[in-house]
Structures are given as structure tokens and as C-alpha cells.
Amino acid sequence: MHVSVISAERSVFDGEADGVVAPAHDGLVGILPHHAPFMTLLGQGIVNISRSGSVTRLQVMGGFLQVASNVVRIVARQAAPANS
Amino acid sequence: MAKPRELKRRIRSVQNTKKITKTMELVSTSKLKRAQDRVVGARPYAQALAEVIGQLYSPELAERFPLLRQPGHTGRGAGVRRAALVLITSNRGLCGAFNANLIREARRRLEELEAQDAHTELHLVGKKAISYFKFTKREPASQRVDIGDRPTLEHAAELAKPLMERFANGELDAVDVVFAKFNSAVSTPPTTLRILPITPPEKRRSGGQEATAAVNYILKPSAEEILRQLLPLYVQNQMYRALVETAAAEHGARRTAMKNATDAGSDMLNILQRTFNRARQAQITQELAEIVGGAEALKG
Numbered sequence: 439m440h441v442s443v444i445s446a447e448r449s450v451f452d453g454e455a456d457g458v459v460a461p462a463h464d465g466l467v468g469i470l471p472h473h474a475p476f477m478t479l480l481g482q483g484i485v486n487i488s489r490s491g492s493v494t495r496l497q498v499m500g501g502f503l504q505v506a507s508n509v510v511r512i513v514a515r516q517a518a519p520a521n522s
Numbered sequence: 523m524a525k526p527r528e529l530k531r532r533i534r535s536v537q538n539t540k541k542i543t544k545t546m547e548l549v550s551t552s553k554l555k556r557a558q559d560r561v562v563g564a565r566p567y568a569q570a571l572a573e574v575i576g577q578l579y580s581p582e583l584a585e586r587f588p589l590l591r592q593p594g595h596t597g598r599g600a601g602v603r604r605a606a607l608v609l610i611t612s613n614r615g616l617c618g619a620f621n622a623n624l625i626r627e628a629r630r631r632l633e634e635l636e637a638q639d640a641h642t643e644l645h646l647v648g649k650k651a652i653s654y655f656k657f658t659k660r661e662p663a664s665q666r667v668d669i670g671d672r673p674t675l676e677h678a679a680e681l682a683k684p685l686m687e688r689f690a691n692g693e694l695d696a697v698d699v700v701f702a703k704f705n706s707a708v709s710t711p712p713t714t715l716r717i718l719p720i721t722p723p724e725k726r727r728s729g730g731q732e733a734t735a736a737v738n739y740i741l742k743p744s745a746e747e748i749l750r751q752l753l754p755l756y757v758q759n760q761m762y763r764a765l766v767e768t769a770a771a772e773h774g775a776r777r778t779a780m781k782n783a784t785d786a787g788s789d790m791l792n793i794l795q796r797t798f799n800r801a802r803q804a805q806i807t808q809e810l811a812e813i814v815g816g817a818e819a820l821k822g
Binding site: 441442445446447448449462463464474475476477478479480500501504506511513515516 | 560563564566567572574601675702738739740741743747748751752755759762
């Protein structure tokens with residue numbers, strides 16, 4: 439599935455992934471390929487985007503997450519690569 | 523004809539000015555590039571926000587959100603009693619008619635609003651706007667000069683937040699922003715955008731509309747709650763875009779102005795150099811004639 443992470447200033451991540459774990463407003467949500475259409479508000483925390491074993495970690499705050507037809511869109515007020 | 527020494531002095535002066543304008547042109551070009559990247563970078567976010575709000579928006583929900591409250595239902599603009607106008611200009615000059623155009627657009631809008639009997643307050647960004655309205659002795663409601671050419675989200679939030687609060691409390695009926703829309707480096711028309719009340723973004727593309735309407739999202743917590751969170755972000759983002767586009771447009775305008783100045787300098791230099799050469803030649807000819815004349819006289 440395709441994942442894009444967009445912050446107000448620029449597009450932070452754009453690519454294919456096998457799974458996404460994101461901090462929603464009331465706890466973590468995990469999205470796997472072919473998830474049902476879904477929309478939720480984001481809280482604050484770290485998004486993990488995994489692709490064949492490797493994980494990209496991004497710090498996000500605010501905004502929303504949208505899943506539709508195998509495309510995940512994370513639109514965050516702030517987003518930046520997280521330093522592990 | 524001017525004296526060669528006088529010409530020499532003017533040539534040097536034009537040369538120096540040309541160096542400065544040339545450098546400013548180069549600086550603006552590189553700043554424009556970066557500002558342009560920021561404008562482009564901000565686009566996907568704005569698009570995504572607009573799309574989602576368009577999808578969630580329904581007239582029934584609109585009643586419940588103060589930010590969507592349309593002023594009055596009788597006649598166009600009949601309900602606008604108190605409006606705010608935000609004018610964004612640059613802090614620095616030497617960018618052609620850029621600021622003058624923005625100020626002209628703002629004044630046009632002011633007159634329009636006041637013709638509707640709306641009490642309008644001014645919020646000014648940038649030294650150029652402030653000094654103009656100081657000259658016209660019109661007191662702005664707020665002013666700031668600290669934004670410069672790298673506007674951030676925080677700047678936009680600081681500007682938009684008090685306006686949103688006052689709009690939600692019913693102290694304002696409309697908020698307009700006058701800024702330079704950045705179509706391209708050479709096309710930056712001054713534009714008025716009504717950011718409050720929010721005009722629900724259109725659902726784009728008729729084909730896409732059907733596709734998205736068919737999707738039944740699982741919404742968490744609820745459409746209403748999501749809208750409540752996203753609407754302020756949308757307003758803030760519009761303010762941010764206005765700031766970023768104006769910053770980019772400023773550099774575009776300055777580059778053009780400085781390019782014109784450099785070209786004009788080159789033309790001037792050409793004419794001066796030619797006049798100087800002619801004056802020098804005339805002097806040499808004159809001296810030769812004198813020497814020859816003197817020798818002739820000595821021969822007797």
C-alpha cells in the first residue's frame with residue numbers, strides 16, 4: 439500500500455509500505471494493506487512505517503489520518519523524522 | 523559637451539550602482555528559489571485538508587460550527603457589520619510596484635467594505651503597509667514587522683488565532699486577507715481572500731467526487747469532532763499560504779525590478795562611455811592641432 443506523510447510545510451514521506459502504526463487521538467492504530475476506509479484524528483507521537491523489515495520513524499503532532507483504497511495519508515500539523 | 527573628468531565620475535557611479543543591483547538580483551533569485559520550494563511544499567497539505575473538509579462537510583453540520591457561520595441571510599453581504607482586513611506586505615522596498623499594488627488592492631477592498639456599512643479594522647503585516655497607513659493617519663488594529671521572508675506556521679497561527687476567536691464569539695462578521703498570489707515568478711497578482719467565514723472547499727473533479735462519495739469512512743471519533751479540529755487548521759493554513767506566497771512573490775518582484783535596474787544601468791553606461799570616448803578624442807584632436815599650430819608658428 440502507498441503511504442504519504444504530509445506536514446504543513448512539506449511532504450515528509452512518500453512511498454510503499456507493508457504496515458503503519460500511528461498515534462491516533464485515543465491510542466495507537468495499526469494499518470495493514472487493504473484496510474477499510476478509515477479516518478481519524480491524530481494525537482502526538484511517533485509513526486512507524488515498516489517496509490520489508492526496515493522501519494521509518496516519524497514524529498507527528500495533530501492533524502488526521504485517512505485510509506482509502508489502499509492509500510494511507512497522514513496529514514499532520516507537524517511532522518519530522520524522529521531521532522531514535 | 524560634458525568634461526571628460528565629469529563623465530568619468532558618472533561612469534564610475536553607474537558602474538557601482540550596477541554592481542549593487544546585479545548582486546541584489548542574484549540574491550533575490552536564490553531566495554526566490556527557496557521561497558518557491560516552500561510554496562510548492564505547502565501545497566499537498568492544503569490540498570489534503572481541503573479535500574477532507576469537502577468530504578465531511580454537509581450543510582446540516584455547518585449550523586453547528588461558528589467558523590462556518592455566514593453573515594446574514596438577507597442580501598449579499600448585508601450581515602457584515604464588523605470586518606477585519608489583513609494586509610500582508612514586505613518589510614523592504616526596491617521591489618518595483620509590488621507593495622504599491624498590494625496597498626491599492628487593500629484600499630479598494632476597504633472602500634468596498636465600507637460602502638456596505640461595515641466597520642473595518644486593519645491588521646498590517648510588513649513595514650511598507652504600516653508606513654503607508656501611518657501616512658494616511660488611519661489607525662491599524664494591529665501591526666507586526668517580525669515575519670520577514672521566512673514565515674512559519676507559528677506566525678500564521680499567531681495571526682489567525684485571535685481573529686478566529688473573535689469571529690467565533692461574533693465580534694467579527696468577516697475576515698479578508700490581501701496578499702500576493704504566487705502564480706509564477708512573474709505573475710503575482712494582489713488578491714483578496716475571505717478566510718472567515720470558511721467557504722466549504724469544493725469537491726474537485728466530478729469523477730473523483732463520485733468515487734469519494736461512495737466511500738463510507740469509518741470515522742473516529744465523529745465527523746463533527748474531526749471537522750471541529752480541522753476547520754481551525756484550515757484557516758491557519760490559508761493564512762500560512764498567504765504569507766508564504768507573498769514572501770515568494772516579493773522576491774520575484776525584486777528580481778524583476780533589479781534586473782530592469784541592471785539593464786537600465788548597462789544602457790546608461792553605454793551612452794556615457796561613448797560620450798566620454800568622443801570627448802577624449804576631441805581633446806586629443808585639439809591638442810594635436812595646437813602642437814601642429816605651434817610648430818608652424820615657430821617655423822615662421
